Amino acid sequence: MTMLLPSPQSPLQLAVIIPVLNESANIAPLLARLEAALAGIVWEALIVDDDSPDGTGDVTRRLARADPRVRIVQRIGRRGLSSAVIEGMMASAAPLLAVIDGDMQHDEAVLPQMLAALVDDGHDLAVGTRYSDGGSTGDWDASREKMSRFATALSRRLLKAEMSDPMSGFFMVRREAMMAALPNLSSIGFKILMDLVASSPTRLKIAEIPYTFRNRIHGESKFDARVAQEFAILLLEKTFGRFLPVRFLMFAMVGSLGLLVHLAILGGGISAGLAFKLAQTLAVIVAMTGNFFLNNVLTFRDMRLRGGRLWRGLLSFYAVGAIGAVGNVGVGNLVFKMQHVWWLAGLAGVAVGVVWNYAASSLFTWRVRK
Template identity: 50%
Template sequence: MPELTVVVPTFNEAGNLASVVGEVERALAGVDWEVLFVDDDSPDGTAQQAREMAQVDRRVRCLQRVGRRGLASASIEGMLASSAPYIAVMDGDLQHDPALLKAMLGTLQGGQADIVVGSRHVAGGGVGEFSAQRQGISRLATRLSRAVLKADLTDPMSGFFMLTRAALMDCLRHGVSAIGYKILVDLFASAPRPLRFVELPYTFRQRQAGESKLDSKVVWDYLMLLADKLVGRFVPVRFLAFSAVGGLGVVVHLAVLAVAFKGFGEGFVAAQILATVVAMTFNYVVNNSLTYRDRRLRGWRFVTGWLSFSLACSVGAFANVGIAAYLFDRQTFWVLSALSGVLVGAVWNYAVTSVYTWRQQS
């Protein structure tokens, strides 16, 4: 059994694998270690290259995920696939410096902490060539994390850390969300007791190969993670996102209806049908891109997903009207009747589409 597993989530990182293993080997001389690449079915053949490396080096392993995406969930699956007492997580683009791994391991072995975090913001650390804009975004994200963190971390946005298996299992059994990219925030916010932590400095390096995985949707993922930590125990965060998209869909519906009915003089029924189809399509596309980003449908499955979504929402619309009418006929205040219908329709749409449209792939 290795003493340390270094979990490296990858997507299109084929050009980095050999360098990652080489640097880890130099950094961990005298340590029994392994590198576990967790690949989200990269089209550039990252998983195949990792397997070829594993054929000649038993310290290299590959876990390939098909139909699932996300750095946080990949990190968790990789950590659970390890049998080592100590587990590190680092990016596959070599912006995290593997030279810090041995100091991290020594700190944990000394019993000083449950988790050691590579920090860019303690003395001796640095952000490298971060643009001013990216530094500003990082500072804002750090401030927002204070709403859910149980520790005064200087760099909660760090994706470079090492922890004990006992600490990992404590966090996992108390509601890790596995949403998006910021697994460190997720772990600290899920811990049943404050984690004992040490931050060690490192300087963020330049990417060696590949492209950044960060895009505007990462912001959405991060906000969903914070929302889940704040209210997820009461309301599923996907339902909140689904409902928010539905609210935008109402605006789209009314806008299309107004343009078709008032602007182009179409009959009301025809304009209403057009507005309904456009709003449903809008809701489906946005939910597929954001709410169910980790289960995103592509190709032919995108078309069949739209059909199942539209069918489910059509039934939900009938349920909405039926419940509202039933309550109104029984002298319920019309606003409460309408809201009750909306709630029933929203719950139906969410429940059915989560099972049949964006069902979790096995």
């Protein structure tokens, strides 16, 4: 079979990173729009697909066979917009990296303006903004508008640069600026721009390009409670991550809620006439079960267990918790014998139990699938 080799061309200038989940109907029209918007620019598109069940990966591969500028990175067993963007950026050799959603709600026509801001004007980062003069959120309802502006106000407090729209998912960055921030990136949630700016070791020179946010034509919106949850997690990471991993903090917070549940069940059981041993056993089971399901949707949301793996994970979590309880009691008893301070002994036991439970459940219950 004769292989067709690509003809010589100018050096690659721009990679457009497109993180997607269930966007099979949008890939072809988005690429057509990029073709029109980027005329005269040497570009490539990297579609990073989180193993969409709607066949987005197959659609992209079919298009890529006809156009060598189109590439796919299909991720199995992991999800998340920020981590998808980072993987797409690292899979390209382009000196300039643009990020655009796969739902065609961002205006690709302003990409040349972003490129000019970086190449001609010397900026490190060009951000598509909905909140400066000339920009708009389009047909958003009042509640979504208020939520977005509130999140924007919070995020601006964390940043080393002033931006009108730090929650934007539409931007272009120089590779050297991205690589400098890379060691500090959290890869959490949906707001990679905020993570990038907050993680940069130096103050970035930023240009803002206004655009109007468009309505989705195909598919379903990804804007839901999970976006708000992951935004809150990113805020925690950038505020406390230098001291403790945010996942550990969340695990400990869930454990604190579990302690309250435990005490409530124990007290209620005793008030109802149950023997202490039975009430304690019931409290332990209920608290551990609640902790497991909360950790599954919050702490380990990117490795969430489903189906049969969910129930096997629950049994594993019970086993981990039982061993942690033994360590808790053992260390607490040892400290009490040495110091004779009951609350210090109790805290020492709890600390050992939390660290063990977190480490062991990360290794055995929510381990990354190979």
